[in-house]
Amino acid sequence: MIHIDWKPSKESSKPLYIQIVEYFKEKINRGDWPVGSEIPTQRALARMFEVNRSTIVSALDELKAEGILEGKRKAGTKIINHSFPSLTHVQPNWQSYIEEGIHIPNLKTIKQINELEFNNHFIRLSTGEASPELFPAEKMAIVLREISKSMKNLGYEEPKGMVYLREQISNYLKLHGINASLSSILIVSGALQAIQLIAMGLLQPGSTVFLEKPSYLYSLQILQSMGMRRGGIPMDEEGIIGRLIKKYKRKNKSSILYTIPNFQNPTATVMSQNRRKELIKICQQEKIPIIEDDVYRELWIDNPPPTPLKSLDTNGLVLYVGSISKTLSPGLRIGWIVGPEPVINRLSDIKMQTDYGSSSLAQLTVGKWIETGLYEEHLHYLRKQLAIRRNITMDALEKYFSDIATWKIPSGGYYVWLSIKDPISMYKLFDEACKIGILLYPGYIYDSSPNQYLRISYSYASVRHLQEGLYKLSKLIRKLIKSNHK
Amino acid sequence: MIHIDWKPSKESSKPLYIQIVEYFKEKINRGDWPVGSEIPTQRALARMFEVNRSTIVSALDELKAEGILEGKRKAGTKIINHSFPSLTHVQPNWQSYIEEGIHIPNLKTIKQINELEFNNHFIRLSTGEASPELFPAEKMAIVLREISKSMKNLGYEEPKGMVYLREQISNYLKLHGINASLSSILIVSGALQAIQLIAMGLLQPGSTVFLEKPSYLYSLQILQSMGMRRGGIPMDEEGIIGRLIKKYKRKNKSSILYTIPNFQNPTATVMSQNRRKELIKICQQEKIPIIEDDVYRELWIDNPPPTPLKSLDTNGLVLYVGSISKTLSPGLRIGWIVGPEPVINRLSDIKMQTDYGSSSLAQLTVGKWIETGLYEEHLHYLRKQLAIRRNITMDALEKYFSDIATWKIPSGGYYVWLSIKDPISMYKLFDEACKIGILLYPGYIYDSSPNQYLRISYSYASVRHLQEGLYKLSKLIRKLIKSNHK
Numbered sequence: 023m024i025h026i027d028w029k030p031s032k033e034s035s036k037p038l039y040i041q042i043v044e045y046f047k048e049k050i051n052r053g054d055w056p057v058g059s060e061i062p063t064q065r066a067l068a069r070m071f072e073v074n075r076s077t078i079v080s081a082l083d084e085l086k087a088e089g090i091l092e093g094k095r096k097a098g099t100k101i102i103n104h105s106f107p108s109l110t111h112v113q114p115n116w117q118s119y120i121e122e123g124i125h126i127p128n129l130k131t132i133k134q135i136n137e138l139e140f141n142n143h144f145i146r147l148s149t150g151e152a153s154p155e156l157f158p159a160e161k162m163a164i165v166l167r168e169i170s171k172s173m174k175n176l177g178y179e180e181p182k183g184m185v186y187l188r189e190q191i192s193n194y195l196k197l198h199g200i201n202a203s204l205s206s207i208l209i210v211s212g213a214l215q216a217i218q219l220i221a222m223g224l225l226q227p228g229s230t231v232f233l234e235k236p237s238y239l240y241s242l243q244i245l246q247s248m249g250m251r252r253g254g255i256p257m258d259e260e261g262i263i264g265r266l267i268k269k270y271k272r273k274n275k276s277s278i279l280y281t282i283p284n285f286q287n288p289t290a291t292v293m294s295q296n297r298r299k300e301l302i303k304i305c306q307q308e309k310i311p312i313i314e315d316d317v318y319r320e321l322w323i324d325n326p327p328p329t330p331l332k333s334l335d336t337n338g339l340v341l342y343v344g345s346i347s348k349t350l351s352p353g354l355r356i357g358w359i360v361g362p363e364p365v366i367n368r369l370s371d372i373k374m375q376t377d378y379g380s381s382s383l384a385q386l387t388v389g390k391w392i393e394t395g396l397y398e399e400h401l402h403y404l405r406k407q408l409a410i411r412r413n414i415t416m417d418a419l420e421k422y423f424s425d426i427a428t429w430k431i432p433s434g435g436y437y438v439w440l441s442i443k444d445p446i447s448m449y450k451l452f453d454e455a456c457k458i459g460i461l462l463y464p465g466y467i468y469d470s471s472p473n474q475y476l477r478i479s480y481s482y483a484s485v486r487h488l489q490e491g492l493y494k495l496s497k498l499i500r501k502l503i504k505s506n507h508k
Numbered sequence: 509m510i511h512i513d514w515k516p517s518k519e520s521s522k523p524l525y526i527q528i529v530e531y532f533k534e535k536i537n538r539g540d541w542p543v544g545s546e547i548p549t550q551r552a553l554a555r556m557f558e559v560n561r562s563t564i565v566s567a568l569d570e571l572k573a574e575g576i577l578e579g580k581r582k583a584g585t586k587i588i589n590h591s592f593p594s595l596t597h598v599q600p601n602w603q604s605y606i607e608e609g610i611h612i613p614n615l616k617t618i619k620q621i622n623e624l625e626f627n628n629h630f631i632r633l634s635t636g637e638a639s640p641e642l643f644p645a646e647k648m649a650i651v652l653r654e655i656s657k658s659m660k661n662l663g664y665e666e667p668k669g670m671v672y673l674r675e676q677i678s679n680y681l682k683l684h685g686i687n688a689s690l691s692s693i694l695i696v697s698g699a700l701q702a703i704q705l706i707a708m709g710l711l712q713p714g715s716t717v718f719l720e721k722p723s724y725l726y727s728l729q730i731l732q733s734m735g736m737r738r739g740g741i742p743m744d745e746e747g748i749i750g751r752l753i754k755k756y757k758r759k760n761k762s763s764i765l766y767t768i769p770n771f772q773n774p775t776a777t778v779m780s781q782n783r784r785k786e787l788i789k790i791c792q793q794e795k796i797p798i799i800e801d802d803v804y805r806e807l808w809i810d811n812p813p814p815t816p817l818k819s820l821d822t823n824g825l826v827l828y829v830g831s832i833s834k835t836l837s838p839g840l841r842i843g844w845i846v847g848p849e850p851v852i853n854r855l856s857d858i859k860m861q862t863d864y865g866s867s868s869l870a871q872l873t874v875g876k877w878i879e880t881g882l883y884e885e886h887l888h889y890l891r892k893q894l895a896i897r898r899n900i901t902m903d904a905l906e907k908y909f910s911d912i913a914t915w916k917i918p919s920g921g922y923y924v925w926l927s928i929k930d931p932i933s934m935y936k937l938f939d940e941a942c943k944i945g946i947l948l949y950p951g952y953i954y955d956s957s958p959n960q961y962l963r964i965s966y967s968y969a970s971v972r973h974l975q976e977g978l979y980k981l982s983k984l985i986r987k988l989i990k991s992n993h994k
Binding site: 133136137140151154157159162163166167169170171173174175176177178179180181211212214215218222242243244247351352353354355356371374375376377378379380381382383384387 | 619622623626637640643645648649652653655656657659660661662663664665666667697698700701704708728729730733837838839840841842857860861862863864865866867868869870873
């Protein structure tokens with residue numbers, strides 16, 4: 023059995039599981055742990071490294087995915103040969119290139135979902151996307167025909183994006199209280215790219231990104247890949263608790279706040295008007311810029327949410343991020359950032375160096391959707407459909423989950439955040455759910471520590487699948503609770 | 509006058525001019541050099557730092573762009589206030605965020621061109637893009653109508669890109685001797701993103717990217733931003749001199765080779781068949797993977813180029829990069845990488861984390877172009893048009909440049925690489941050309957050291973503008989030569 027004489031550092035900006043992966047590799051590469059060595063159980067490893075078992079699971083998954091460990095049901099986990107069996111001696115050692123790259127691989131669970139989502143046999147309670155049934159195919163055909171009549175050229179666009187689209191977005195943002203000149207708008211390929219550009223262009227390794235705890239941003243590896251820390255701030259029913267930022271802020275370290283004020287991913291919380299004002303005030307005092315990720319704004323079911331933080335911002339504090347991915351089509355890959363001009367200049371420069379701008383065809387298409395009013399029409403329709411789905415989902419939860427879970431009724435967006443009453447292994451739940459054909463996002467991918475939550479999306483699956491999926495899921499959870507009590 | 513007691517390190521992976529910029533900032537921030545201090549002349553600075561004057565120009569440009577220095581014609585260059593005058597005290601110090609970001613700003617000259625290209629008054633001998641006149645608007649309208657009839661949904665695609673498009677690309681690549689399974693193809697948003705993903709996913713800080721000297725890749729800051737070195741390898745008329753790689757390779761340091769074998773940007777060189785074979789052999793021996801950037805392949809005028817390096821690659825050595833940006837439309841933002849499956853898996857994972865994939869609408873459009881055969885038809889047309897433009901350009905060069913420059917006749921692609929006989933300042937030439945309404949890329953952006961070259965693109969400007977622009981440019985060069993001799 024191998025000998026472990028080291029513990030990962032909880033102070034490091036590197037995730038614990040990555041530290042453990044690196045420790046394993048070093049030991050194996052140095053020959054300390056020969057091929058064939060048996061690895062202790064997860065429980066034992068968790069004790070030795072003084073970490074949660076979930077961290078061990080992530081580390082072992084990674085090592086298995088990289089072909090360094092091999093787990094066999096009965097025989098335990100062993101160190102196996104390191105290199106891809108398929109690669110010959112003449113080939114460069116791609117594996118070492120893959121391992122040495124800067125970028126941290128996506129979380130195992132997310133990778134698995136990304137792949138399984140394209141398998142038609144699954145009920146997708148995972149997907150944060152409008153159902154294909156809700157895709158406005160007829161309206162899209164109208165827009166494309168419109169475009170094909172007038173199109174003259176499709177070249178590279180200005181660094182900040184197509185002028186026509188920026189005009190349309192500028193007009194559209196006025197409806198939400200934001201006055202944005204064309205030169206303060208940058209077109210990007212979705213909100214995710216917005217976050218990446220901001221991280222690359224404005225943050226430095228070691229800086230802190232404050233965020234809601236839990237948050238979608240925890241599911242991305244991108245900040246950690248660049249050496250940035252994530253500082254989770256608790257939430258209450260009014261949203262992120264802004265006043266806590268002062269407490270968490272480390273002296274002389276640059277930081278930024280990332281928030282999803284409307285129908286937050288994954289909790290569906292809407293930040294109250296008062297909290298918005300308070301947050302702006304605190305961030306002004308502390309000189310912490312805000313990234314406002316507002317991609318869910320239009321998806322209100324009961325009432326429109328308060329106006330954006332950006333509309334309250336008189337000092338260029340807020341970088342406002344929007345997109346049509348959640349409302350019209352994620353496949354177009356179009357979003358935008360609004361912010362102070364020098365910042366937008368900087369980000370557009372990086373965008374140019376990254377991909378020379380977003381697809382002109384997609385930009386033209388989105389511009390036309392907004393200009394013709396078809397976008398506004400579609401939003402009306404989408405809200406009605408979302409209300410139906412939300413209500414059906416609440417009925418199903420009431421029926422199947424009332425004794426095993428708690429939740430708040432979302433007033434918009436795509437998600438309901440389910441808290442399982444009895445402690446069960448969420449890793450096991452995820453795996454077992456996959457086996458019975460249900461995909462969902464376990465709460466641990468949205469947090470730095472394990473929890474008992476599930477994110478259920480009611481936007482994607484068909485109504486029949488929603489009901490069937492929730493029924494089967496409730497049965498599975500009951501089974502796991504039962505086996506816990508044995 | 510300020511005191512300089514330091515020299516930049518030529519061993520560092522950081523560009524010299526960036527080192528100098530950082531040195532300036534440190535001195536100013538520490539208060540060593542107070543606001544108002546006068547900066548020595550470029551010539552004096554070049555002597556003090558022991559660098560080329562071009563390096564000084566880049567550094568000063570950067571410092572001016574960042575608002576740290578201010579140059580007045582007669583009064584010399586001075587240190588001015590550091591922060592943006594427009595930012596109030598309540599605002600976070602965006603400028604410090606901007607400076608501390610990881611990403612190095614784009615070269616001044618390139619930024620300037622990116623902006624000026626959208627000013628209609630310029631004759632663009634710079635743009636590496638097919639002329640708007642050559643855009644196949646009618647065929648595109650057919651494709652869009654076709655698509656609008658059958659479109660059902662536009663969601664996120666599989667991590668490697670739309671299956672339909674990968675099928676079409678796989679078929680298309682067979683015509684060029686490349687057998688690529690669907691799982692070894694990744695769809696990207698153009699060749700630039702391909703390079704970025706490869707750098708992020710496979711290279712580590714300190715590793716070396718070998719490349720042709722000069723090369724398009726020198727004009728990108730992306731590798732340097734990630735701490736990678738560029739190792740320029742000289743070329744002859746058969747392409748990059750592969751055998752020199754052994755000499756340049758540093759022990760135990762990972763490295764990769766980036767090459768544009770067909771109608772190289774900027775020199776228009778086509779790598780010979782023999783050189784291709786030799787290069788593959790050497791890189792196999794040295795275990796250096798190859799990035800083959802083949803975006804100009806289809807743009808042959810006289811004869812088709814030899815088959816790709818990838819078609820000679822039996823060991824998964826080559827990452828093949830292609831795109832339709834140069835042939836059909838850069839605005840679609842669609843390209844592809846073909847490589848060993850584990851590498852493609854890794855890159856697709858990063859792509860997902862970066863932007864969730866390329867625009868589905870654009871992917872569908874490109875797939876349809878290929879499937880219908882309209883792409884092949886358009887290539888025939890484009891080659892004929894390029895031949896006309898190439899010939900007109902050669903006539904104009906013969907007429908206006910034969911005594912002041914030398915060049916080789918390009919057998920395809922977009923560019924002619926012009927060598928000015930008399931030594932003149934290429935910085936001055938670029939600036940003066942801008943003033944008379946002509947945009948061009950000076951050779952220094954394609955090299956690590958200054959040179960006497962210009963890249964002239966004959967693909968973009970109208971025939972009338974090509975002739976007019978070259979005539980005016982020749983007059984300007986004559987004027988600069990004359991003033992040199994005074």
